[in-house]
Amino acid sequence: MNNNDILRRLRYTFNFNDKQMVAIFASAGEEVNREQVSQWLKKDDDSDFVALFDTKLAVFLNGFINEKRGKKPGAQAIPEKRLSNNIIxxxxxxxxxxxxxxxxxxxxxxxxxxxxPELSAFSRKVDHKHYRECKDQVLRNLLQAIDKKYHVERSKKIASPTDSQTKARNDKGNYAKKKQNKTPPSSPWVEGARPNASSVYVNPNSTTSPKRQRLKLAK
Structure with missing residues (x-):
């Protein structure tokens, strides 16, 4: 398989940003910059595309192991100068x-x-009688299966303060319009009075209490 394609697939599946990609290379002892990462991730027909050599992909995969399993103390594994699908x-x-x-x-x-047995044959040494070469079809399907199981969803866009302020202004404007267009109650009402207030008026300054009417019960 194409080394750049493998890098692109892993980057997409695990949603690594450029900073994380640089860190993965660094954890395996290779200093790269964002421009290099960007060039390796370009499409093959892009004018800025740069081919990813076996050694660089081996470094990335070693760093990927560190990322997922934790970096072991001691010397870092030496990247292979030549990669095969079996090694990948x-x-x-x-x-x-x-x-x-x-x-x-x-x-x-x-x-x-x-x-x-077929899978086991891919892990054999090249000079072993049961060794089998891992074809592109196997590796391609494995990467597809890994993406299906481990794919990391991209986070949703977080609203900026400007967006929040705009929303608040819109909500305030909508509230003002609703208040302005509010239909007054059908019954007579006095400005400032509660719509459901009692219609019986009682003088608050009166010194005499209102007389209660006694109801006569029919005999």
Missing amino acids: LTKLKIALNLQAEQIISLLSEVDFRLSK
């Missing part, structure tokens, strides 16, 4: 702490069938 698969397996059964299950989720 092994590094992904280590980074995500995947067992053989889990990889087979992941692949089945994207309708790709792989047996345990």
Whole structure:
């Protein structure tokens, strides 16, 4: 597979920003800048596209292992000068702490069938009689399966203070319009009086209490 494509897929799946990408390289002992990362992530037909060499991808995958599993004390693993799909698969397996059964299950989720002996053959040494080369189809489907399981959703846009202030002004304006267009009650009412106030007026300055009427009960 194309090294740049692998880098793009992992960056997309785990939603790494440029700063995180730079940090992943740094954790594996390689200093890179944002411009380099941006060039590696460009589409192949972009004028600013720069091919990612095997050594650089090996460094990133080593850093990816550090990111996911924690960096071990001691000397950092030496990046391979030449990568194969078998090595890339092994590094992904280590980074995500995947067992053989889990990889087979992941692949089945994207309708790709792989047996345990076939998977085991990818981890053999090149000179082993049971060694098998990992084809692009296997690695491509594994990356697709990893994306399906581990894809990190991008966070929603956070409203800026300006947006909040604009919303507050709009809400205030809408409230004023509603108050202005409010329909007055149908019954007669006095400005400033409560609509549901009693219609019986009592003089607050009166010194005499109102007489109570006695009701006569029919005999």
